[in-house]
Amino acid sequence: MKNWRQTIIRQFNNSPKLLSLIQAINAWLSPDVNFESFYDNIWNIDTAIGYGLDVWGRIVNIPRTLTLSGVPTFGFGEAGDRVNFGYGPFYEASLGVTMNYELTDSVYRQLILAKAAYNITNGSVPAINSILVNILFPGRGNAYVTDGANGPPYQFFGFGEAGDRANFGYGPFCDFLLTGPANMTLTYVFDFPLEPWEVAIVKCGVLPRPTGVTPFWRYPGGT
Numbered sequence: 001m002k003n004w005r006q007t008i009i010r011q012f013n014n015s016p017k018l019l020s021l022i023q024a025i026n027a028w029l030s031p032d033v034n035f036e037s038f039y040d041n042i043w044n045i046d047t048a049i050g051y052g053l054d055v056w057g058r059i060v061n062i063p064r065t066l067t068l069s070g071v072p073t074f075g076f077g078e079a080g081d082r083v084n085f086g087y088g089p090f091y092e093a094s095l096g097v098t099m100n101y102e103l104t105d106s107v108y109r110q111l112i113l114a115k116a117a118y119n120i121t122n123g124s125v126p127a128i129n130s131i132l133v134n135i136l137f138p139g140r141g142n143a144y145v146t147d148g149a150n151g152p153p154y155q156f157f158g159f160g161e162a163g164d165r166a167n168f169g170y171g172p173f174c175d176f177l178l179t180g181p182a183n184m185t186l187t188y189v190f191d192f193p194l195e196p197w198e199v200a201i202v203k204c205g206v207l208p209r210p211t212g213v214t215p216f217w218r219y220p221g222g223t
Contacts, residue, residue: 045112049105057108060115065102066200101200110136111201118208128208132188136201141192145209184212190219 004026005019012018042052057064103111114135121127125145132143186209188202201207202217209215 045109045116048109053105053108053112056112060112060119062108062111062115062206064108065100066197066204066206067100099196099200101197103197103201107197111206114208115206121208123208123210128186131208136207137190137192137198141190143188143190143192146187146189185214185216186210188215188217188219190217193220 004022008019008022040047041050042048042055045053045056048056054064114131117131117135118128121131125147129144132145137143188207190202194202199219202219205215207215
């Protein structure tokens with residue numbers, strides 16, 4: 001209760017026992033601590049933690065757990081998509097290989113702020129570049145997007161020896177009617193190595209992009 005002394009009628013205004021009792025009850029029942037905790041842990045995005053960030057994630061439609069498919073599996077290096085023992089699971093063709101990354105509070109907060117920032121931008125390349133450099137990957141190095149309309153032709157699915165072919169899921173099947181530059185695409189370019197959870201962020205479709213635009217990405221050690 002705020003300004004509780006003003007609620008005491010005149011005849012009890014100088015009663016020490018009654019005033020002490022009311023003051024104690026007011027302290028016991030005060031919701032101030034709960035209000036402060038709610039503001040710090042949930043309402044304020046800069047200090048929110050745990051459940052509070054999960055609430056913000058639902059508001060901007062960004063999950064905390066990201067699933068990365070196509071994880072490299074253990075095998076011989078000649079296969080091109082295999083890794084050494086201890087760096088990837090054994091191949092299981094019937095199940096497919098996926099890996100889940102649950103983002104920490106600090107990383108999840110950055111992702112939420114990036115999505116919130118994109119929600120109020122014009123969706124242009126400069127706006128997306130600003131979000132990448134200033135919010136998602138600050139101090140990491142050069143990160144930017146390139147418009148597919150001004151980029152190279154499509155990379156079709158095929159064998160790597162061809163030089164202009166992409167892995168399955170990273171390019172369409174060849175269609176000779178499909179020529180010229182790749183319109184309606186956007187390529188995220190990172191000039192620095194990415195951590196596994198950062199790869200999950202990049203490849204799970206949560207990075208800002210205009211509606212209807214197909215994302216591609218390029219970073220050291222992966223494409």
